[in-house]
Amino acid sequence: MTTTDVVVVGSGAAGLTAALTAATKGLKVIVVEKAPAIGGTSVVSGGSIWAPVNRYLADIGKTDSREDALAYLREITMGKVDEELLTTFLDTINPMLDYVIEHSGISFEANPDHPDYQPALPGALTGRTIQGDLFDTNLLGEFKDKLRAPHSGVPITRLEVDAWGQDTLDRWDWALIADRVSRGIVGLGAALCGRLLYGCLQAGVQVHVSSPAKELFRGPDGNVTGIDVELDGELTRIEVRRGVVLASGGFEWDQDLVTQFLGRPMESPASPPANTGDGLRMAMGVGAALGNMSEAWWTPTIHAKGDTYDGAPLFRPTSSLRALPGGIMVNRHGRRFVNEAMNYNDLCKALSTFDPQEYQYINQPSWLVFDQRFRSSYSVATCTPDTPTPNWMPTADTIAELAEKIGVDVAGLVDQVARYNEYAATGVDPEFHRGESPYDTYRGDVKVSPHRNLRPLEAGPYYAVQIELGTLGTKGGPATDATGQVQRALGGPIGGLYACGNVAASVFGVGYPGAGATLAAGMTFGYLSAEALAASA
Structure with a gap:
């Protein structure tokens, strides 16, 4: 048995943001990842972040407002999401980004041409999607080879993809790409996760791969006080002084859960196959309320x-x-x-x-x-x-x-x-x-x-x-409040348990506001979860 302040289950952008925030606020943090590589679904994404009212809009001569963004979110979620969750997201996305930039060294810029996904709805805007930079994996030291490889392995930025054409490979600068590969440079989702991982390592986070979480355990009051993990091949009980953050991805690769919850014939998930609903089952095991279970980040494949x-x-x-x-x-x-x-x-x-x-x-x-x-x-x-x-x-x-x-x-x-x-x-x-x-x-x-x-x-x-x-991943799971704390099926919060990313019920409900909304929501509520844990006694 071992003891720490916080255990984060999963190493995608949501989990790494939670770990980075908690560690830089003085907490002892352990990240456990089921797969043999770090980054989860986030690595195979475009690495974009949907950030309303972001400061990069000024660089492309555009303005945004909280009122417009909220109007758009109300429309895209069809009135089915608690407005407190929407306003919390809007009020936190940019402070979260500033915090991540400060503690990981990542940089962003606006995508001047990328519109919101429903540009005709009230409050929609072009430019809310921001893009990250490239990342040198040599900065990770011994963790360099533990960063998940994306589908393509091509080190490019999203703005380069837009300029060259996603499906027109003959227009790409392959000499530049080959040079980056030779130097260990990655782009898109891999760059985002690499930067976050770098920040976590610098902050003293312990990161374990091939270490699936098995079960949450609770104290006499019903609050989560630890988690059983197959840590580096040995079943270990980790006690937590503050809590557990579930960030383990969705359930799209478990056909039984897909059949039970999604209600439509989905048999072609575009995410890594490790997403089999582990976090969902653990949350259900401690009596969590569930939400948004029939929804996913749908994509034709x-x-x-x-x-x-x-x-x-x-x-x-x-x-x-x-x-x-x-x-x-x-x-x-x-x-x-x-x-x-x-x-x-x-x-x-x-x-x-x-x-x-x-x-x-x-x-x-x-x-x-x-x-x-x-x-x-x-x-x-x-x-x-x-x-x-x-x-x-x-x-x-x-x-x-x-x-x-x-x-x-x-x-x-x-x-x-x-x-x-x-x-x-x-x-x-x-x-x-x-x-x-x-x-x-x-x-x-x-x-x-x-x-x-x-x-x-x-x-x-x-x-x-x-x-x-x-x-791209399911977006139903344990229901949370505006701090990311998981709620009980019978009412009230589950002490010591938080959830973010695709394992949790999405703040966007049935909607998908724009490119990078998945990462934006996951990272924002990972940040909020860590803040709440840092503030807890």
């Missing part, structure tokens, strides 16, 4: 046969691929059913549509259908324009033949392509309004004119890839 990550199938998000000109998404009837360029979270609401007449999810399976020009211009998962067409990408000389190959209605797809081509030739999509939103155009191909999102499907051959309902 594609899977290239044989593509894996951590020994499991790798499902890749399609954030910009769907918005590029020369392709359309269709369902089993060969019909479009959504604006393909829409933000990934809200597009999945269309993927989840259940037809009571046909008694099935009408838009699953769905397919992205595209022409030869698209195939020759953009990368699709692991398939680049200069590589042979793989067997997981059906191809045919005509649209009718392609429809037969992928099992969709032939007449429906032929008619749909003809109708779409008429629209695209005019640069207007009257059915689904593709290309009208600032978010759509942000994701399109700037080098295609007259419209970066719309272009008729031209000469064949034609291609298709299946689009699946996936998630």
Whole structure:
């Protein structure tokens, strides 16, 4: 048995922020990570943070207000979130960032072109998403090789991705990238987690990998007083003087929990496969109230046969691929059913549509259908324009033949392509309004004119890839108050227990405000949890 002030379960951005804050406020902190690498889901993210009223907006000549941000959050959460949680987030996000900057050395800048995910809603703004810098992993010393490798391993910044084009790899500066790789430089989510880890190590945080937490234990008063952990291969009870912070990620890789709670056929998570609901089960074991259990950070994904990550199938998000000109998404009837360029979270609401007449999810399976020009211009998962067409990408000389190959209605797809081509030739999509939103155009191909999102499907051959309902992570779990403290199912707080990140019920409820909202919420409530623990007697 060992004793410490605080145990943080999980090493993503939320957990590392909690650990960094607690340690720099004078507490003794232990971080335990189930996986053999540090960083969790945050490493495979873009590393963006959605920060309303941030100080970087002035650098791009923009202004924001708390009132506008709150109005937008009320809309995006559809009135289903306690306003105290929303205002706490708004009032804490920037102090949290300032604290993290001071104690980790990370730097940020505004993304001048990235709009909120629903830019037509009241209070929406372009510029609230901020981007971090690159990070030199050599600063981590013996922990250098313990930082989780991202899906791609490419050390770039989000602003470089925007400038070069996410799916136009031929436009990237590969000489610069190779130089960074040789020097141990990482970018995006890996850079964010690397910086936070560096700050934690400098502050004296003990970090253990391959050390899954097993069970919380409580004192006679019902408060959490410790946790059982398989610490470095040995089952150890760690007593805590202040408390435990759960930051262990979601439950998207546990199919039983997905079936029980999400209520829709999600079988393609885009996160590391260690996210199997450990924190959720531990919280349930001590009587925690649950919230938001049917929600996730939804994303449409594609899977290239044989593509894996951590020994499991790798499902890749399609954030910009769907918005590029020369392709359309269709369902089993060969019909479009959504604006393909829409933000990934809200597009999945269309993927989840259940037809009571046909008694099935009408838009699953769905397919992205595209022409030869698209195939020759953009990368699709692991398939680049200069590589042979793989067997997981059906191809045919005509649209009718392609429809037969992928099992969709032939007449429906032929008619749909003809109708779409008429629209695209005019640069207007009257059915689904593709290309009208600032978010759509942000994701399109700037080098295609007259419209970066719309272009008729031209000469064949034609291609298709299946689009699946996936998630970046679930966002339901133990319900917390505005300090991050977990609440009891029968009312009142559970002393000594806090939760943040994807393990907790999200402050954003059903909504997804903008790029980096996941990290922003997790880090903010990790910071608040640590502040509360530091202030506790």
